[in-house]
Amino acid sequence: MPEDKLKKILNIAKRRGFFWQSSLIYGGLSGFYDYAHLGMSLKRRWEGLWRRYFLGLDDNFHEIQTSYIMPEQVFRASGHLESFIDPVIKCKKCLNVERADQLLEEKTGYSFEGASLERLLEMIKKYNITCPKCGGKLEEIGVINMMFPVDVGVGKPVRAYLTPETAQGAYVNFKYEFEALRRRLPLGLAIIGRAFRNEISPRNVLMRMREFTQAELQIFFDPDDIDKHPDFDKVKGYKLRLLPAKARKSGEITVVSCDYVVKKLGLPRFYVYYMAKIQQFYLDVVKIKPERFRFRELVGDEKAFYNKYHWDIELYLDCMKGFKEVAGIHYRTDHDLSGHQKISEESMTVDVNGKKFIPHVVELSFGVDRNIFALFDIAYDEEEERSVLRFPRIISPLDAGVFPLVSRDGLPEKARSVYNMLKEHGFDVFYDESGSIGRRYRRIDEIGIPAGITIDYDTLKKDDVTLRDRDTMNQIRVKISDLPQILKRFLEGEKLDSLGKPIK
């Protein structure tokens, strides 16, 4: 079923206009995808929710937009030039290069994240893993840097790189924003933007791409405040779902309060507060079932080279047959600002009420495309007569479809007027009068539109319409004058039968 499910999702994505491989008329380019009209709408909504939620956590959190091409010094300072590397293994026979840790994980089911080159080679031999392309012997192991170099200018071009993460845009601008925002900490700088990585083995559609979107929030704070947050008391009893490193073998998730995580697991309050906020985003806003969600601890060399604490956020995806990383919460200390201070020779020290220090950073980092893919995986469902994408109502590509029951007798004109009225109220709606009403419902079910609004002969007499729920297929009758308000409440999550009398 999982592979079958993936095929079905990809089929809908292409046929209905969500996403497909880029430059497809030329055969496509591996690791690159384009979002089509519905996919773009879904992505924009996810980003909008993310923006509203995370920027809303503090009045000193702000969004910025920064360049995708940055000079080499930026990445010398951040450590990416030296450390943003992946282990690769080469086939002696056909010269094919594979990412060593991923190949091992695929063949054995165990994670080899952060393992040394010696260990990877040893394991490849132990498990008798051969070249997936030609079956030849894999033996030459090494590393490659994943950044895309770019030469800027002509004559004596400047060596630069496409940004491998949005984060550096926030660090190189921190100093100026701190001044412009009147020297207040914590200060949050969010960027929703592109990241570029020359992945050796891009795969699993939107899960491992070479160009992708990240939504990242860098929170700069006084390191002496790492163990406090003014709102910690509000989350201290809130229970987090954790997979600590030592529980990895059993896979058993520990469900413990934030207070317990601070006192027994030794994580600082500032960090744990944001873990709680991330979990609440997934469970309460994106409506992910708790059993599909967990934080996974990374330790030792598994952690990104800039992190002191590193927990990934993982969701259980049927297509991938397991939990997969969709985001991360990282304590990057002053790694980046100190690096930039050293290379740029610009001071990153701040003066807050006479106290001088280099701020530390907690980073909330989300892969937007992975989250979009997760939405498909979790939302896809099949019933006898239909396939349906049960996206959360607030993150569906459109709010409602508006349909005249038949395309004659004045019904299309009336339906158009309802459609225009809903548009004027700010809803994302679409109009469709082609085919039977049953087929039109199937169509909106398949693309995950939560509401269907039908204009029939009674509408002409009573000025009311039917409102149909994608998930239950139940319908209620609603006065046109009440429709904007009822539709809003429905999209916010109210049950259809609490909004009106069900039609038998």
Ligand code: GAP
């Ligand atoms: N600024 C920190 C950072 O970039 P990361 O773990 O390398 O950390 C953050 O990436 C998130 O970006 C990941 O949790 C994942 O959701 C997403 N991501 C990373 N590599 C990706 C890829 N090749 N394709 C799609 N998404 C990716």
